Amino acid sequence: MSDLETTSGSGGPAGVTDGPIGGAPTTQTQLKKVKKQKVLLMGKSGSGKSSMRSIIFSNYLARDTRRLGATIDIDLSHVKFLGNLTLNLWDCGGQEAFMENYLSQQRAHVFSNVGVLIYVFDIESRDVERDLATYVNIISALVQYSRDAQVFVLIHKMDLIPPQMREDVFVQRVALVRKKTAEAVAIVRKASLSQPQQQTSLSPQQQQPGSTSPTTLPSDLEIDMQLFATSIWDQSLYKAWASIIHDLVPNLAVIETQLASLGVAIDADEILLFERTSFLVVSKWASREGETNPWGDRFERMSNILKSWKHTCSKFTGTPRNAEQFCEFQYKMGSTFAMFVTKFTTNTYILVCMPPGEARFNSAKLNVAAARPWFKYLDGPPAGVLGGGGGGGSVASVQNPYAVGSLVFSGGERGVGNPDS
């Protein structure tokens, strides 16, 4: 787990959620704040929880996960994402004894203040009924202690199902899980009506203004839930995890606005912003033409491609996988299109796809380099980046410093304009 700052064991206080999930920041203080999110990773032992975590956040190859041992109790890690988001990842060992413990002694400790629950089902599991029963218990505990938590259900190891059956198997499982989720909610609601005094262990932070007390669940309570079919052997894992982190990324609205103005300014057809370690797509923008791209799966596909390219480079250079592996990748396909992928800010890579043309390409590269400072404070560490308090205006004014008027034109020479030199 070389990339993780890991504290093992289940000790330590529960993660604290600063402010509501999502929503556009309005003030600079919010831009600077590091957001912490408690993320529970649960499911039966051997379902693949530690595997996916290691692949997404620690540069494991899929085949490396065969060496992972079963997780003992809870493996807690703090994953820095984009500098201003910390995921407190609770990888909860799935052996039965542990699960019972989470649901009893550790119930409040585990299920309070949860921002996201990721529940992993092993599609190959023989005892589906039992898996679902455990799932119902977990959801009940979650609803009881953190009823605003988002739930992601991953139907995992889909590679073990023959390709032509995958869609059907998944659709069936989705229906089953939704049904069970509804049952779990119903159970909690009933319990809360009959024994309203039982829940005393809630932390005060949990009761946010405007939300009704968990002891009186609204009758229309619905769980914010998404389901994905995943496998560590293909891009599906990136699709699921990009959705999971998407709503957690701070300042997303600002990043998106700025990406859009950059895209328009440099005449791009598509821009993707990747987090540097996981290569998950953090934000994306497409021109009207770019939106007609028929490849709907291209975002997770690009994550997958670029991450395995990073591993290839690491193998070739002999440098660690978490080290920076390539700084620049450009590709011009005649008069069809041109693209480049380059190191962007400290924590991001950027992919730009654009129309062909040497002059356009070279100036786009220069302008992307010029736009770096613009994004820096959005993903950088919170302190010191803005250079004290004087930077207020520069943050608020979402003006376009690289508007078309100020486009730098470098000659149309074919070759490699290096914006850094």
Add this chain to the structure above:
Amino acid sequence: MSSSGGDRGGPSGDGHEELHAQPLRPLPVRFISPAALNLSRVYEQNRQRIQKKDGPKVPDPTTPQTKGKPRLLLMGQRRSGKSSISSVVFHKLPASETLFLESTARIQKDSLNSFMEFQVWDFPGQIDIFENPAYSFDMDAIFGEIGALIWVIDAQDDYLEAVARLNVTILHVQRSYPHINIEVFIHKVDGLSDDYKLDIQRDVTIRIQDELSDQGIENAPVNFHLTSIYNHSIFEAFSKVIQKLIPRLGQLEAMLTNLCRTCRFEKAYLFDVNTKIYIATDSTPEDMASYEICSDYVDVIIDFTEVYGSWPRSQEWKARLEGEPWAQPLGEQVGCEWAESGVVLADAQRPIMLREVDKFLALVAIMKEGSYEKMPQINMNVDVVVKGLIEFFEITKPRGGGIAGQGGQDGGVVSPGVPPAL
């Protein structure tokens, strides 16, 4: 450019659904790459179609064009991995999906249009062509063309019977068809230690040479390769096999060696893009690590091309880009009408470059540290060599090759459904 046939099926657009065997669903759930899905379906359909057409009574539809095309014959025991190899290398099936392949019942014949047209025949392991009067195979029809016999041995299984059958096969082939190269793939070596791999290779080699010399054949031209579909070794082995079938290979190698000298490249490969087989390299020593990174580079380019280069842009888009302030057709705004790419590794700023040669071939070279600034001069040298390569293959190619219909792309613009090589 990544498809091995024009009909790989499109991306997730709904218009392509009718290609699938499954009925339309109101809300399709897309959890694996539609590309992968389509690929395996199309591949299965093709297989079934070919299996049907391949029945004993129906004349082989490929026969009229098969004359003069080098042939790769994949033979070996049941479940040794023949169909997996052919699917992974020639149909881009992900290695993990080979678990679902069924045992082959009839000879599967694939025709491949590439820099050179060749055929791949995948034999059913359950039938021994030399000991099966019921089938009475026409040996001339099988071994009559130049090519290679690839014998696949499952290294994770007991291989004595495989070796015995191989010996019988070699005896037959050596006598009557000495123009066939014999290549032994000691296969599924993933998961085996390096020592163990070499032990097996030694053991197999001795068993074959002994048997052959008992039969009076000394120094039979048998080559051995350690392979697995889970890494690059299978592609590297095919590269070696195919290079032996290329006329005037030495000339190609000399061109690459020259290029490396003038441009100060560390290593250069000429790749067949669709299969990632390299058909020539310069004279510096073999280096698996270099081959791997160059081959993965080709993969990335294939994906980029498919995602961003395989669909037509609108007229408005084109009109706007050709209007003010550029006021030039797109074709004149670009520095080159072919595909080219460069990547710089963070480690020591080492660049790698890729350059399209023709529809099927790409030149990939690992450059010396810090030479990215010299790209313009390097590009000029590369242009010259690429011209030479194109001429080389013009001469080699049979006149009026069957691929002419796809040649009419103007300046790299892709017609949908027929992805160009690059």
